[in-house]
Amino acid sequence: ELKVEQNPLFLSMQEGKNYTIYCNYSTTSDRLYWYRQDPGKSLESLFVLLSNGAVKQEGRLMASLDTKARLSTLHITAAVHDLSATYFCAVERLEYGNKLVFGAGTILRVKS
């Protein structure tokens, strides 16, 4: 059974600081996704990571994938208040028809 663990589950940080969210998964995966969710809202796609060593960046967020370690990271650089949200990683196994298994999510609060 594929399991996905995120840590930390809650992160409170000051504006301007850097931090990393970790996503570990239990078995070989084909693809890894990062999503953002604002309170009471739907999920917004941030990144898709397709291969070992993949790195993608958008603004202050950078995601990377190490398939050998079964680990993805979401790095936040110089956090701003607008980044406050819940961040989910999700892992896909093609053999299961594009089914995604989600982590529990990391609640990020950026304080001014």
Add this chain to the structure above:
Amino acid sequence: DGGITQSPKYLFRKEGQNVTLSCEQNLNHDAMYWYRQDPGQGLRLIYYSQIVNDFQKGDIAEGYSVSREKKESFPLTVTSAQKNPTAFYLCASSPGLAGVSETQYFGPGTRLLVL
């Protein structure tokens, strides 16, 4: 505008009642999904469909039913057998092309509450 719509935004269910949540997409996607989200938790897959007239159970299908009679529509019925239906329900779709990165795009969600 292309996208996924869900209705209603809020739904109240009386005990013993079946209720149906609507999900429509105009993205021409083949695959559609239903997830349930409980407070402070990740999403769990209820049902998914890769083509019209076909669907499979996800991890928590008990107490739910779906149909896929049209490519653009994937309604979810929460039956009276689902004893704890209060949750946020999210519908998603993806292109469904084998071997292609298939980001799932999510609708705005329906919040179901039990009276």
